[in-house]
Amino acid sequence: MICFAEQIKQHHASTAAIGDGDEVLSVKSILTDVSIDRAQRIVKGIVTTDSPDLDDEVVLPDGLDTSYFPGQVKAVYLNHNYNDLPVGTCRRMFRSGNGYICQTFITRRGIGDDLITAIEDESIRGFSIGFKVLEATAPTPEEQRRYGAAVDTVIRKAKLLEYSIVSMPANPDAIMQLAFKGKIRRSSAIAFGVPDSPERKFFRVSPIRTVMIMEDSL
Numbered sequence: 001m002i003c004f005a006e007q008i009k010q011h012h013a014s015t016a017a018i019g020d021g022d023e024v025l026s027v028k029s030i031l032t033d034v035s036i037d038r039a040q041r042i043v044k045g046i047v048t049t050d051s052p053d054l055d056d057e058v059v060l061p062d063g064l065d066t067s068y069f070p071g072q073v074k075a076v077y078l079n080h081n082y083n084d085l086p087v088g089t090c091r092r093m094f095r096s097g098n099g100y101i102c103q104t105f106i107t108r109r110g111i112g113d114d115l116i117t118a119i120e121d122e123s124i125r126g127f128s129i130g131f132k133v134l135e136a137t138a139p140t141p142e143e144q145r146r147y148g149a150a151v152d153t154v155i156r157k158a159k160l161l162e163y164s165i166v167s168m169p170a171n172p173d174a175i176m177q178l179a180f181k182g183k184i185r186r187s188s189a190i191a192f193g194v195p196d197s198p199e200r201k202f203f204r205v206s207p208i209r210t211v212m213i214m215e216d217s218l
Helices: 004-015 110-120 143-145 172-180 185-191
Strands: 027-029 036-039 042-049 057-059 077-078 090-095 099-106 126-137 154-166
Touching: 027 042, 027 110, 027 154, 036 110, 042 143, 042 154, 057 126, 099 110, 099 185, 110 172, 172 185
Parallel strands: 057 154, 077 154
Antiparallel strands: 027 126, 036 042, 042 099, 077 090, 090 099, 126 154
């Protein structure tokens, strides 16, 4: 089975979405507790920490260059898919403890509504940073004691290029149930990572209609 990070790397290798020459964008994904302000369409959560990841690497937050993102570019994507429109905009990103916290405005397009629903349902609760490695070395003895013997690389400096909301940590069955119940659109479920098939049918999401009742009709 190919891990999520490797799938994303293959995606960038095939689309040449971001990178210099043959260089491929590196990505790191985490699960996080997400808070949502539906009225303001703001999603808040941790996007990266200095904890060891599934690739046995550590990305040091102190070494992240944020001059490009969110300094200049603020677009937030779904699953690092740059072929589609962004699903949000980074409103704020700041250091907290051993990582970075982001505040993301979610698009008013239909997929944005469905994304908020999926996050509220806890079917999606992952973030992933995309970055260019500038300096990486083996861990020092002190870092080996801190992170454990499994960590073989410490990324000391990197240029942050974007972060994405990712469905990798999501339960596809949970997303499918949201679609079956008519809470999200079929197209959104597919975008979130549910495999499509001609036989699968999802109920269409219908807008909620407000019925006004005149007082003299009661």
